Each structure stands twice: as structure tokens, then as C-alpha cells.
Amino acid sequence: MDNVRHNRLTNNFARNKLSKDLLKEYILRLLNEKPMTDLEIANEIIKRTRGLWIPDLKSIRSLLLSLNEQGFIREIECEEGKTKKYSLTEKGKRFLIGDERVEREVLAKELPWYKS
16 A cells, blocks of 8 residues: 555544544533534534534434443433434533543644634
């Protein structure tokens, strides 16, 4: 494998990992503000990043499932019956409090347009 291709694959992996970690943090932060559906989360990220980051809805749903299984969030049934909203649990809130300084440093370094 040539160096250019190897660097491209390495950069893509790093970008995807960073994206997934940032998405997890963003989801937890948004749910700390109020319960939201997966679509509301996606729209809020797009709005807050002024369209610079358009997260994949499948990635959001996958992370919501994982965060729910880990006990950081929980599902809330809405009146409509079909739509699920998610809210932060006490475990999720404790995680955010303990990780807030590190999260700000990473976001400020990697995303100059990020505003905490």
C-alpha cells in the first residue's frame, strides 16, 4: 500500500473516531438540556454548528441505543405512541460533570467554530 493511500485511510479512521466521540458528547449535552427525539438531536446539531456538521441519523440512533444500554440515557414514550424521546439519567449527568473540562479542551482544539 502506498503512503498516500495509507495516510488517507488513517486520516479517515481518525476523523470517524473523532466524529463518533464528538457525537456521543453532543448527544449527552443536548439531552442534559431537555428530552429529545433522534431527529430533534440531529436538527439541533445542524443548527448549532450552522450546517458545518450534518450527523448521520443512523449514527445517532446507534449511539442512542448504546448510551441507553450503558445507562447514560433512558427512553421516554411520547403521547403519539410511536415517537421515542430520550432523556439523561443521573449516571449520564454524573458523567458529564466529571468530563466537562476535558470535553471543552478537545472541542476547542479540534473544532474552532465550536461554542460551549
